[in-house]
Amino acid sequence: MGLGGLARWGRDLIDAVFPRVCEVCGATLVEGEDIMCLQCLIDLPRTSLHSDNFNAIHERLAGRAPIERAGAFFYYYRGNPYTRLIHKAKYNNLPAIGRKLGALYAKEIVGDGFFDGIDMIIPVPLHWMKQLRRGYNQSREIARGMAEVTSLPVGDNLTAAKGHSTQTRKNSFDRWLNAQNIYQVVRRSELEGRHLLIVDDVITTGATLLACCQAIKKAAPTAKISVAALSLTRLS
C-alpha cells in the first residue's frame, strides 16, 4: 500500500468510527461532501450581494467608510439552521469550519471578479487574550480559506488593542463607540496604495468593520478597502 492508499485507508477508518455529518442538518455526509450535505448547500440562504456596487453592506457602512466591494456568503437570522455553522466556527473549537466555508465562498465568487485587484486579505483581529482562550481567530480561518482559493496573502496588519465587552446588549451607537480605537494597524507601509479585503465572520451593525476601515484609513490613507464576511444579519 502506497502512502496515498494508506492515507485513504486511514480516512475511511476515521469516517467509519466518527461518521462525518452535515453541520447544518446532521445527515451523514457522503464522498465529495464536506461541512454540509448537498441539499443544505443548495438551500443555503445566499445573499448574492458580492457583485452589486452598492448593496446592503455598503448601506450599513454608508457615508462613514468608503468601501469598494462588499460581500457576505449567507444571511444570518434567528431560527435559521445555518447559524449553527457560525456558532461552531466560533465557539466549538472547530477552526476547520471557518476555513472550509471561506474557501467555499471564495470559489463561488472568484469567477465574478470579486478578488480582482485585491492585494491582501486582512482578518478582523481578536484580542490576544480571547484568542488564547479560544485557540484561534475564526476570521483568520475564514481568510485562510479564501487564500487557499485565490493564492492571496493573509496579513495580520490589524491588531485588537484592548478587549471589548460582549456587544450583544448594546445598541448600534454604543457598539460603534465601543469599537472605536480598538483596532490598530501594524506595519502600515505594507498597506499604502494596496487594495485590502477585510474579512469577518458576521456583519451585524457593521460597527466592527467600520472601526477596522477607519483604523486602516487613518494609518494608510491611500489604501483601498473591500469587505467580506461569511454571514450578514437580516435587519427585521
Ligand SMILES: [Zn+2]
Ligand atoms: Zn444537511
